[in-house]
Amino acid sequence: MQIKSTKITLVGAGRIAFHLGKRLQAKGLRVVQVLNRSEGPARNLAGILRCDWSDDWSALDPEVDWVLLAVRDDAIAEVGAALAPFANTALVTHTSGATPGTVLAPYFERFGVFYPLQTFSGERNPVWSKVPFCVDANVPQDVVFLRKIAKVIGNLVYQVTDDQRAVLHVAAVFANNFANHCFAIAEKILEEKQLPFEMLHPLMEETLVKALQDSPADMQTGPAVRGDVETLQRHLHWLQQHPAWQTLYRELSVSINPALDLSATGKSRKKK
Numbered sequence: 001m002q003i004k005s006t007k008i009t010l011v012g013a014g015r016i017a018f019h020l021g022k023r024l025q026a027k028g029l030r031v032v033q034v035l036n037r038s039e040g041p042a043r044n045l046a047g048i049l050r051c052d053w054s055d056d057w058s059a060l061d062p063e064v065d066w067v068l069l070a071v072r073d074d075a076i077a078e079v080g081a082a083l084a085p086f087a088n089t090a091l092v093t094h095t096s097g098a099t100p101g102t103v104l105a106p107y108f109e110r111f112g113v114f115y116p117l118q119t120f121s122g123e124r125n126p127v128w129s130k131v132p133f134c135v136d137a138n139v140p141q142d143v144v145f146l147r148k149i150a151k152v153i154g155n156l157v158y159q160v161t162d163d164q165r166a167v168l169h170v171a172a173v174f175a176n177n178f179a180n181h182c183f184a185i186a187e188k189i190l191e192e193k194q195l196p197f198e199m200l201h202p203l204m205e206e207t208l209v210k211a212l213q214d215s216p217a218d219m220q221t222g223p224a225v226r227g228d229v230e231t232l233q234r235h236l237h238w239l240q241q242h243p244a245w246q247t248l249y250r251e252l253s254v255s256i257n258p259a260l261d262l263s264a265t266g267k268s269r270k271k272k
């Protein structure tokens with residue numbers, strides 16, 4: 001397949017469809033239509049991309065080369081089944097980190113995954129050169145094609161199998177969702193004492209810089225890694241008013257330092 005003459009259908013009109021669609025077009029690739037379950041988002045995105053749209057799966061252009069499914073994980077198989085009668089020999093890929101490419105196997109001869117390992121939200125533009133694209137396909141030539149596309153719209157490309165991607169997604173949840181949740185808890189704790197969250201920004205930045213420079217395990221600081229039981233006790237005591245955060249604090253502390261034995265009452269002692 002020639003990259004620039006490839007005809008692409010975007011299925012879905014949410015965040016990923018919006019960002020990938022805009023980027024593909026900005027790099028001269030041909031998004032010819034948007035298909036989506038709901039009319040409004042399909043119409044909006046097609047307006048931005050200046051292409052056709054439909055909320056009817058049977059409107060899938062029979063001549064497209066690549067169908068990019070950017071729908072919710074739990075809808076991928078269902079939408080795949082609905083599109084199958086109209087897809088001819090097009091390559092069909094989804095964009096999910098958590099779903100195996102093989103969910104598309106019952107419906108398409110050529111299937112795969114085009115997963116951008118980044119968090120996309122709203123209109124915030126990603127730094128495309130720093131987005132790792134995880135690609136895979138059942139046909140080796142399609143892997144080559146997906147690699148080329150990823151190189152055109154980004155810079156970092158990895159071929160990642162279903163097995164590897166499932167675990168990669170677990171790691172991504174820790175690195176992004178859980179780390180962000182901890183930031184959110186920290187913000188609420190400061191709010192309770194009328195302190196601005198900005199006070200923690202330099203600390204958060206330095207934590208990230210250090211984690212990127214070295215192994216995060218080697219960079220760990222704080223009372224848990226030091227085995228500072230008195231401080232841990234005080235923190236757990238204060239957290240009694242927030243039982244869910246207290247549980248998290250205890251579990252994370254023991255995960256950092258398995259030699260710690262923190263009791264469920266908020267008291268803690270060091271294992272002998």
Ligand SMILES: NC(=O)c1ccc[n+]([C@@H]2O[C@H](COP(=O)([O-])OP(=O)(O)OC[C@H]3O[C@@H](n4cnc5c(N)ncnc54)[C@H](OP(=O)(O)O)[C@@H]3O)[C@@H](O)[C@H]2O)c1
Pocket residue numbers: 011012013014015016017036037038041070071072073074075078079095096097098115116117118119120121
């Ligand atoms: N957002 C991210 O940061 C990110 C990053 C990497 C990968 N991904 C993956 O990209 C895919 C899309 O995520 P997103 O963030 O773009 O989601 P999103 O913004 O929530 O958009 C979801 C899309 O799925 C469609 N959809 C939902 N349920 C459906 C159903 N039952 N049948 C048909 N269509 C349905 C929605 O259509 P309606 O308009 O009709 O609701 C909408 O077009 C997911 O597999 C996700 O894991 C997301």
